[in-house]
Amino acid sequence: MADFFYELDTESKVHVNVEPTSTGYQVTIGEHTYHVEATMIGTNQLNLLIGAQGQQTFQQTFIATKTLAGQKEMDVWMDGQTWRLHPTDNRRQRSGGTAAQSSGTITAAMPGQVQSLLVEEGSTVSNGETLLILEAMKMETKLTAPQDGQVTKINCAVGDVVERGQLLIEIK
Amino acid sequence: MFSKILIANRGEIAIRLIRACKEMGISTVAVYSEADANAQHVWLADSAECIGPAPASESYLCIDKLINVAQGYGCDAVHPGYGFLSENANFAEAVQAAGLTFIGPNPEAIRIMGSKTAARTRMIAANVPVVPGYQEDADDEALSNAAKPIGYPLLVKAAAGGGGKGMRVVREAEDLLSAIQSAQREAQNAFGNDTVFLEKLVENAHHIEFQIMGDQQGNIVHLFERECSIQRRHQKIIEETPSPILDDALRDKMGKAAVAAAQAVNYVNAGTVEFLVDDNGDFYFLEMNTRLQVEHPVTELVTGIDLVKTQIAVAAGQPLPFTQDDLTQRGHAIECRIYAEDPDNGFLPSIGKLHVVREPSGPGIRVDSGVVSGDEVSLHYDPMLAKLIVHGMNRADAIQKLRQALDSYVVLGEVVTNIAFLAALCEDANFQSGDTTIDFVETQFMNTAWQPTNTIQPPDEVLIAAALSEYLSKNRFNSNQTTPSTNSLYDPWQSSTNFRMGVGTYG
Numbered sequence: 001m002a003d004f005f006y007e008l009d010t011e012s013k014v015h016v017n018v019e020p021t022s023t024g025y026q027v028t029i030g031e032h033t034y035h036v037e038a039t040m041i042g043t044n045q046l047n048l049l050i051g052a053q054g055q056q057t058f059q060q061t062f063i064a065t066k067t068l069a070g071q072k073e074m075d076v077w078m079d080g081q082t083w084r085l086h087p088t089d090n091r092r093q094r095s096g097g098t099a100a101q102s103s104g105t106i107t108a109a110m111p112g113q114v115q116s117l118l119v120e121e122g123s124t125v126s127n128g129e130t131l132l133i134l135e136a137m138k139m140e141t142k143l144t145a146p147q148d149g150q151v152t153k154i155n156c157a158v159g160d161v162v163e164r165g166q167l168l169i170e171i172k
Numbered sequence: 173m174f175s176k177i178l179i180a181n182r183g184e185i186a187i188r189l190i191r192a193c194k195e196m197g198i199s200t201v202a203v204y205s206e207a208d209a210n211a212q213h214v215w216l217a218d219s220a221e222c223i224g225p226a227p228a229s230e231s232y233l234c235i236d237k238l239i240n241v242a243q244g245y246g247c248d249a250v251h252p253g254y255g256f257l258s259e260n261a262n263f264a265e266a267v268q269a270a271g272l273t274f275i276g277p278n279p280e281a282i283r284i285m286g287s288k289t290a291a292r293t294r295m296i297a298a299n300v301p302v303v304p305g306y307q308e309d310a311d312d313e314a315l316s317n318a319a320k321p322i323g324y325p326l327l328v329k330a331a332a333g334g335g336g337k338g339m340r341v342v343r344e345a346e347d348l349l350s351a352i353q354s355a356q357r358e359a360q361n362a363f364g365n366d367t368v369f370l371e372k373l374v375e376n377a378h379h380i381e382f383q384i385m386g387d388q389q390g391n392i393v394h395l396f397e398r399e400c401s402i403q404r405r406h407q408k409i410i411e412e413t414p415s416p417i418l419d420d421a422l423r424d425k426m427g428k429a430a431v432a433a434a435q436a437v438n439y440v441n442a443g444t445v446e447f448l449v450d451d452n453g454d455f456y457f458l459e460m461n462t463r464l465q466v467e468h469p470v471t472e473l474v475t476g477i478d479l480v481k482t483q484i485a486v487a488a489g490q491p492l493p494f495t496q497d498d499l500t501q502r503g504h505a506i507e508c509r510i511y512a513e514d515p516d517n518g519f520l521p522s523i524g525k526l527h528v529v530r531e532p533s534g535p536g537i538r539v540d541s542g543v544v545s546g547d548e549v550s551l552h553y554d555p556m557l558a559k560l561i562v563h564g565m566n567r568a569d570a571i572q573k574l575r576q577a578l579d580s581y582v583v584l585g586e587v588v589t590n591i592a593f594l595a596a597l598c599e600d601a602n603f604q605s606g607d608t609t610i611d612f613v614e615t616q617f618m619n620t621a622w623q624p625t626n627t628i629q630p631p632d633e634v635l636i637a638a639a640l641s642e643y644l645s646k647n648r649f650n651s652n653q654t655t656p657s658t659n660s661l662y663d664p665w666q667s668s669t670n671f672r673m674g675v676g677t678y679g
Contacts, residue, residue, distance in 0.1 A: 002643055002646070004638070004639040004642055004643070006635065006638060008629065008630065014635060016635050016636070016638070016639040018639050018640060018643045025640060025643070027636050027639060027640070029632050029635055029636070032632060034632070034636060036636055036640065038640045038644065040641070040644055043527075044527055044528045044584065045528075046637050046640065046641050046644075048633065048636060048637060048640070050633060050636065059633050059637070061633075061634070061637040062528050062530070062582050062584050063584070063637060063638065063641045064527035064528055064584035064585050066524070066525075066527075066585065066586050068586070074638050074641075074642075075584050075585075075588075076630070076634045076637050076638050077528075077582050077584055078631075078633060078634055078637065079579060080578060080579030080580065080581075080591075080592070080595055081592055082584065082588070082591075082592060083630040083634045084516075084588075085630065085634075085635075085638050087638070087642065109517070109518075109520060110514075110517065110520035110521055110522070111521070111522065111523045111524065111551065112521070112523075112551055113551055135551070136520075136521040136523060136551040137512070137521040137523070137551055137552075137553065137554055137555045138554055139520070139521055141520065161551065164517070164522075
């Protein structure tokens with residue numbers, strides 16, 4: 001038997017319990033318990049048969065797991081929609097959701113290449129000042145200071161390729 | 173006919189060009205940057221050569237390198253595709269100077285249509301209706317005076333411009349002067365040329381373009397229209413044909429105007445004449461694109477004509493194999509562009525690995541794709557991964573087909589796409605009624621109908637799939653063990669080194 005937890009982008013956590021049975025798996029989510037048969041096809045396709053014998057629904061899904069800025073993400077495709085899940089464990093205290101921007105940290109809003117760095121460690125900056133310009137696929141994005149303060153740490157250099165959510169600059 | 177063509181492009185269009193050449197028995201030479209070493213177009217061509225590091229300016233845009241490869245491999249023609257150097261008159265001239273055929277119009281036509289003001293002048297002379305405007309090289313005062321007869325609202329536009337840069341909307345006369353100065357500054361920075369002109373702002377406009385094709389014998393025909401009003405930030409998302417707002421009379425009138433526009437510059441090969449059509453059914457020339465366009469497949473599906481093969485044939489000197497009367501539209505075609513962008517994150521670009529690509533298929537479904545499972549999407553090029561095009565009996569049928577195709581289109585990995593957004597557009601009542609103008613997406617759809625997935629709770633089946641896939645990957649070594657292991661040191665099937673039978677002891 002095993003327990004899995006997912007933080008959803010809506011900042012709530014859901015607990016899924018999986019128990020193998022003689023005919024498949026018993027999966028419990030909240031108040032609901034499902035009987036499921038599962039077949040993995042290749043590395044990304046998971047076919048599910050959900051429900052009691054004679055009343056099963058067929059569900060084809062595709063799954064891709066990836067790590068983004070140190071956090072594991074799982075994308076599940078089903079019926080034309082892709083759901084982005086964040087596997088977590090029950091113990092860890094996280095500040096929920098996608099890479100949250102706590103005050104004083106500037107993270108990359110999109111993956112890209114650092115085109116220009118307009119400040120240095122020690123620079124004084126004011127709220128709204130442009131600190132860094134990211135470029136990807138012919139689009140430029142300016143990252144600005146969320147508050148007045150001083151740049152304490154710069155974690156990137158011009159020319160670096162960064163991931164979405166990667167911590168770039170810290171301000172106090 | 174050519175025996176070998178250099179494909180001066182990458183991605184989905186390079187594949188499209190290579191396919192046409194294969195069908196015609198023409199050899200192909202592909203070029204690629206270091207980032208594209210494993211791209212599909214490289215492997216589909218007969219030969220391929222690396223032309224530099226990832227940035228386009230160091231690879232795909234290097235005219236000298238492309239000419240060298242073409243000559244080195246003995247190519248007799250070059251197809252520029254779209255984007256990159258396809259509308260670069262210098263490139264066309266360099267190809268011709270090297271003794272090769274440029275598959276496209278002559279450099280002169282490219283130059284004229286590349287300047288918005290030069291194009292307008294030519295169109296006015298050819299009696300093609302243009303958006304009322306004023307473009308004499310003039311000082312700010314002359315421009316201000318010219319604005320009165322044009323009327324407000326109007327646009328200040330950069331003559332050398334594009335992509336919305338150097339453009340200002342002016343609704344009141346008192347804002348005109350500062351708008352002119354601001355546009356001039358932006359134009360100078362972006363294009364090195366601060367010349368601006370004035371144009372009436374056609375509101376609630378439909379963007380409708382006509383495909384034209386000319387041969388070297390002077391025949392020019394149009395292959396009907398494409399409606400491109402579903403756009404976001406001046407980027408087309410959905411294109412279709414026929415246009416829901418054209419009747420036969422208007423279509424015929426606009427088609428003739430498109431042909432006249434092409435004739436005015438002695439146009440040869442494929443091109444597209446863009447018009448704005450207002451609520452009164454008045455149409456105005458906007459600009460001409462002197463190349464094949466991204467959305468050409470919708471025209472191919474309703475007319476049954478392969479535009480790329482026709483391009484190659486006319487470039488080789490063959491006359492058009494059809495007249496205007498031979499051409500008809502049958503059914504309805506819709507294309508949507510699959511972009512590597514995240515609608516849940518402001519449509520910002522998304523890059524990285526594609527773990528799974530499963531494209532839809534079936535009757536009337538066409539996918540022009542540049543990617544397969546396992547490909548890496550880099551940040552150096554534009555975000556279009558593929559085009560999904562459907563052909564149905566009528567518009568409603570095509571929309572249903574498009575919806576079903578999008579629902580079975582799987583793209584998963586580090587890259588995220590706009591597929592769900594496109595599916596939501598298909599469901600929208602305004603889109604279904606054909607009642608959309610070029611600001612529909614940004615003003616109506618985004619504010620009302622579109623709900624990003626990260627605000628919706630996933631259904632239990634999704635959570636079941638996630639948990640079971642984690643469970644199965646953790647337990648894969650414990651499941652399905654049918655072969656008992658002997659644990660014998662001398663069991664040859666346990667050995668991880670090689671052994672030879674009948675030759676002494678195991679080593």
